[in-house]
Amino acid sequence: MTAMLNIKDLRAYYGQVQALHGLEFGLNEGSLTTLLGANGAGKTTTLRAICNMVRSTGSIEFDGAALSGRSTENIVRLGIAHVPQGRGTFTTMTVEENLQLGAITRRDRAGIVSDIERMYDHFPVLKQRHTQQAGTLSGGEQQMLAVARALMLRPRLMLLDEPSFGLAPLIVRDLFRILGKINREEKVTILVVEQNAQLALELADKAYVIETGRIVMSGSAAEIASNEDIRKSYLGY
Amino acid sequence: MSAAQEVVTEAPAIDAVPKRAMTLGYGTSLVMLAVLILVPLFVKNFIIFQLTMLLIYGLAVLALNILTGGSGQFSLGQSAFYAVGAYTSAILMETFNVNYALTLPVSGVICFAFGFLFGLPALRLSGIYLALATFALATAMPQLLKLNVFEPWTGGVQGLVVTKPDAPFGLPISQDMWLYYFTLVITIGIYIFSVNLLKSRSGRAFMAIRDNEIAASAMGIDVALYKTLAFGVSAGITGVAGALGAIAVQFVAPDSYTIQLAISLFLGMVVGGVGWLPGSIVGSAFIIFVPNIAEGISKGLSGAVFGVLLFLVIFLVPHGARQVAVLGQQLIGKFRKS
Amino acid sequence: MELFTNQVLAGIATGAIYACMALAIVMIYQAIDHLNFAQGEMAMFSTFIAWQLMQWGVPYWGAFVITVAFSFAAGIIIERLLFKPLAKAPILTNVAGFIALYSIVNSVAGLIWDFTIKQFPTPFGSSPFLGSQLISTHQAGMIGVTLLLLLLLFFFFRFTRMGLAMRAAAALPESARLVGINTSWMIALGWGMAAAIGSIAGMMIAPVVFLEPNMMLGVLIYGFAAAVLGGLTSPFGAVIGGFLVGIFENLTGTYIPGVGNELKLPIALALIVIVLVVKPAGLFGRPIVKRV
Numbered sequence: 001m002t003a004m005l006n007i008k009d010l011r012a013y014y015g016q017v018q019a020l021h022g023l024e025f026g027l028n029e030g031s032l033t034t035l036l037g038a039n040g041a042g043k044t045t046t047l048r049a050i051c052n053m054v055r056s057t058g059s060i061e062f063d064g065a066a067l068s069g070r071s072t073e074n075i076v077r078l079g080i081a082h083v084p085q086g087r088g089t090f091t092t093m094t095v096e097e098n099l100q101l102g103a104i105t106r107r108d109r110a111g112i113v114s115d116i117e118r119m120y121d122h123f124p125v126l127k128q129r130h131t132q133q134a135g136t137l138s139g140g141e142q143q144m145l146a147v148a149r150a151l152m153l154r155p156r157l158m159l160l161d162e163p164s165f166g167l168a169p170l171i172v173r174d175l176f177r178i179l180g181k182i183n184r185e186e187k188v189t190i191l192v193v194e195q196n197a198q199l200a201l202e203l204a205d206k207a208y209v210i211e212t213g214r215i216v217m218s219g220s221a222a223e224i225a226s227n228e229d230i231r232k233s234y235l236g237y
Numbered sequence: 238m239s240a241a242q243e244v245v246t247e248a249p250a251i252d253a254v255p256k257r258a259m260t261l262g263y264g265t266s267l268v269m270l271a272v273l274i275l276v277p278l279f280v281k282n283f284i285i286f287q288l289t290m291l292l293i294y295g296l297a298v299l300a301l302n303i304l305t306g307g308s309g310q311f312s313l314g315q316s317a318f319y320a321v322g323a324y325t326s327a328i329l330m331e332t333f334n335v336n337y338a339l340t341l342p343v344s345g346v347i348c349f350a351f352g353f354l355f356g357l358p359a360l361r362l363s364g365i366y367l368a369l370a371t372f373a374l375a376t377a378m379p380q381l382l383k384l385n386v387f388e389p390w391t392g393g394v395q396g397l398v399v400t401k402p403d404a405p406f407g408l409p410i411s412q413d414m415w416l417y418y419f420t421l422v423i424t425i426g427i428y429i430f431s432v433n434l435l436k437s438r439s440g441r442a443f444m445a446i447r448d449n450e451i452a453a454s455a456m457g458i459d460v461a462l463y464k465t466l467a468f469g470v471s472a473g474i475t476g477v478a479g480a481l482g483a484i485a486v487q488f489v490a491p492d493s494y495t496i497q498l499a500i501s502l503f504l505g506m507v508v509g510g511v512g513w514l515p516g517s518i519v520g521s522a523f524i525i526f527v528p529n530i531a532e533g534i535s536k537g538l539s540g541a542v543f544g545v546l547l548f549l550v551i552f553l554v555p556h557g558a559r560q561v562a563v564l565g566q567q568l569i570g571k572f573r574k575s
Numbered sequence: 576m577e578l579f580t581n582q583v584l585a586g587i588a589t590g591a592i593y594a595c596m597a598l599a600i601v602m603i604y605q606a607i608d609h610l611n612f613a614q615g616e617m618a619m620f621s622t623f624i625a626w627q628l629m630q631w632g633v634p635y636w637g638a639f640v641i642t643v644a645f646s647f648a649a650g651i652i653i654e655r656l657l658f659k660p661l662a663k664a665p666i667l668t669n670v671a672g673f674i675a676l677y678s679i680v681n682s683v684a685g686l687i688w689d690f691t692i693k694q695f696p697t698p699f700g701s702s703p704f705l706g707s708q709l710i711s712t713h714q715a716g717m718i719g720v721t722l723l724l725l726l727l728l729f730f731f732f733r734f735t736r737m738g739l740a741m742r743a744a745a746a747l748p749e750s751a752r753l754v755g756i757n758t759s760w761m762i763a764l765g766w767g768m769a770a771a772i773g774s775i776a777g778m779m780i781a782p783v784v785f786l787e788p789n790m791m792l793g794v795l796i797y798g799f800a801a802a803v804l805g806g807l808t809s810p811f812g813a814v815i816g817g818f819l820v821g822i823f824e825n826l827t828g829t830y831i832p833g834v835g836n837e838l839k840l841p842i843a844l845a846l847i848v849i850v851l852v853v854k855p856a857g858l859f860g861r862p863i864v865k866r867v
Contacts, residue, residue, distance in 0.1 A: 555668045557668075
């Protein structure tokens, strides 16, 4: 099975500072992968590089097509949804408007309406609050909204940047359960960047560990989770 | 939960200029100084007058640089302070026979107070709102100066004629040349003062406020004090410039100090490079000479030509003359290495 | 008391001018997050185009529609050519760009049409409105047009996909890109719409202030003040702000002694500034929560 997303020799820069030093990995279609590492290791940078939100060199291929040179919005239109750090919710708009924005590039009215209903099935709390301003939702609810918004794109690949940040463990469990469901039932390939390694490894099939801008370890989630040395050196537990 | 509010993570509206780059190196400064001292010896009086105005507007742009580039407060009202300085000097000289040199510190102090007081209500405003407030000030000033009730002092719409001073001690140089060197000394003095101000603790406070007001306040900086101080200092320097302007031009009139002047000073700051003090003189040169060049190119379309030239400048060097200087520095650095 | 009510009504009538301009200003602010000083000049230029078309025999409404369409296109072209290259430049540099544009448009208009005053027709006639001495039919028509525009804008932003996309692009450009919105084009569209609205404002205003290249300066300043007073994020606030500014202007002229025409402007501005000091986000603007 050829990889859906193929990254080779990725180097990324913030001004003069180099954040990624030749990153390489691939994602197979339908997989649920987690990218782990400490603060500042380059996890967020990797996701941003995929969406061309940061200056980078190297090769990123999605379904065989090169992503370099495309604008962020065009990359998104290829079917890659990105839930950024901090969620990026449109706080001044209603929950429903946020969902509509997720589908703003689609033309199938009926499909959009039924998808919004599906999102409300996945996340009933959003239905309760659907006319509320998104900024009034709690952190967990906003995270669900961000995921739902990303799903409205009907993406083939979904990138999530630290979805557990600032959320209570119970809520994170709930969220991850739903992510797993979406991956299995709707066949959305998922890449989750996480600092909270334990929960992420429970969710994912595959894991990569990144340190100072390079992949230092890869394997199935189960392998990585059970390897005490790796956990202690790279994941802090 | 309360109604949704717009949450703004304030990005600094004003670019921070790296401290090292805030002034010129010693070599360049000496060259500039030599040029400024020697050139007037070889040119006609009218050119000397223009050079004097170059320095004077340079001071006014410098003042704006301290306010906007230094403390991050956007002002379109500098013409008001310039006018107050000019009129103070004119009234002192013509009505009270005060020596011209003494009118400068008086203008400076009065304008400092005026600016400081204006800075107080301005504390609540920022960005676009402060621009509007300062704009209001600038539009009000010519009208205030025309008011009948002030006419015995201000000369009303016609304004006042100012006597140009002779060179002291009977020195055999023209009035224009004397005034030029007098202005040059004052300009250098104020420039050195400003550079030191921005390097000092107060300067660092200004820049902290410019970059992130909330963080600055959390660090214990008395934001209110420093913001009003910045307004005061900026107004004071502009007032001195205005006073010098009154003496050089030999008259003051309300319509000389309209919003046009404030806008020109703003453009001068942008062209010179916001927050880059040496750029003030480049900006000043732009606002004095380019309109004349534009008129020379096409009398009927002088405004359009000016606009086009301005666009050219900001396309090529969006960060103003500072960008050119930085490029120059880099080139020289490469040159030295090879 | 009667004088007071009369002046208030007259203020509302003149305020319609500022309300119209303020709508265009809020429109651009929604799109690009700052104010374009050249907007008044662009509106003036559009109005001259309409005038010229009518000089060539085009009937009023034909000229009106062509002018609005032309202005929309011109706004987009100006943004793409002159301001897209400045997108990464500092804000103050962009402001210098607005000033440059102002200078160019004003100068070109002066060259083509010179500075003599011209009459600009109104489709509403100028007889007293419902018999009132204070509001003419034109002014009533102006108020009507402004309210209609406001309604259309409200509908556009609230109920259309494009409107939603524009709001998103203005609010959080990065998130907007992440849902696939081309934020750069949203800015161009914002300029186009602002220019179109501005042209309507110009054509409404010209019959009252007479058509000449400097006609918009005072209007623009009052329009800014009105937009800021109403709260820059609220088209509704802009319209209310416009009426309030008209009222302020009239009342200060009537009741404060010694205030001739020249002082009206600074006093009106000063009053607005005072309101802002009390309510920094304007009367109807969303309170801004600043985070570090």
